[in-house]
Amino acid sequence: MPKLGVNIDHVATVRQARMTDEPDPAWAAAEAQLGGASCITFHLREDRRHIVDRDVPLLKEVVVTKLNMEMAIAPEIVEIACNIRPTQCCLVPEKREELTTEGGLDVVKLADRISNAVKKLKGAGIWCSAFIEPAQDQIEQSAKIGFDAVELWTAGYANATTDADRDRALDTLRRGVEIGHKCGLEIHGGHGLTYRNVGPVAAIPGFYEFNIGHSIIARAIFVGLRDAVREMKTLLDQHGPKE
Ligand code: PXP
Numbered sequence: 001m002p003k004l005g006v007n008i009d010h011v012a013t014v015r016q017a018r019m020t021d022e023p024d025p026a027w028a029a030a031e032a033q034l035g036g037a038s039c040i041t042f043h044l045r046e047d048r049r050h051i052v053d054r055d056v057p058l059l060k061e062v063v064v065t066k067l068n069m070e071m072a073i074a075p076e077i078v079e080i081a082c083n084i085r086p087t088q089c090c091l092v093p094e095k096r097e098e099l100t101t102e103g104g105l106d107v108v109k110l111a112d113r114i115s116n117a118v119k120k121l122k123g124a125g126i127w128c129s130a131f132i133e134p135a136q137d138q139i140e141q142s143a144k145i146g147f148d149a150v151e152l153w154t155a156g157y158a159n160a161t162t163d164a165d166r167d168r169a170l171d172t173l174r175r176g177v178e179i180g181h182k183c184g185l186e187i188h189g190g191h192g193l194t195y196r197n198v199g200p201v202a203a204i205p206g207f208y209e210f211n212i213g214h215s216i217i218a219r220a221i222f223v224g225l226r227d228a229v230r231e232m233k234t235l236l237d238q239h240g241p242k243e
Contacts, residue, residue: 158192
């Protein structure tokens with residue numbers, strides 16, 4: 001069954017809206033784990049718009065499952081990661097003007113800079129994942145650079161507006177998983193997944209983990225985070241490959 005990573009950034013987004021001390025993303029991490037999350041994901045953005053420096057060591061203390069730090073390849077952030085040593089770093093593209101991460105990191109175009117960051121992170125004993133589009137060249141290049149895993153961008157599927165486009169996007173993801181496995185990579189998926197659309201992606205064999213944020217935090221407003229996580233985990237278990 002695919003595992004569930006819960007992105008708790010938006011808990012910090014609510015806190016930062018008032019520049020106060022609640023709700024606390026560390027508390028959210030504890031609740032998400034009690035609901036069955038196998039991984040807690042956070043993104044320390046260069047502009048610190050949600051998660052801030054103070055949160056990072058606290059998350060490291062509170063997370064007893066797997067701590068996944070999403071990050072740009074900026075040297076300042078790489079240094080923070082090497083000091084904190086989360087279980088895994090997931091390298092993502094980052095733009096100041098975006099509302100959320102848009103598309104995957106171009107590991108072909110930025111190979112040299114990315115390789116340097118991966119070398120430093122792996123030297124600190126951190127697992128490395130690349131958030132990429134499910135394209136053959138991106139997956140193969142990720143393996144060449146030395147990533148342990150790739151997180152395939154699922155928003156192409158999530159944003160599709162016709163059945164034909166959705167089916168094409170699912171096929172692309174299916175092929176991506178196969179190529180990734182041939183390259184020896186662990187395969188994760190994420191972005192734009194919701195309670196309504198997660199089923200067909202969860203059914204694709206070979207995904208080790210999905211990272212889901214917005215939809216779970218949105219549901220948590222009404223049912224509480226522990227139950228929101230439980231419900232998403234139940235969906236992954238129901239739809240996940242049976243063997
Ligand atoms: N994976 C990555 C690499 C992301 O950047 C994000 C968004 O922060 C997610 C997964 C979660 O996406 P969503 O909030 O749409 O579930």
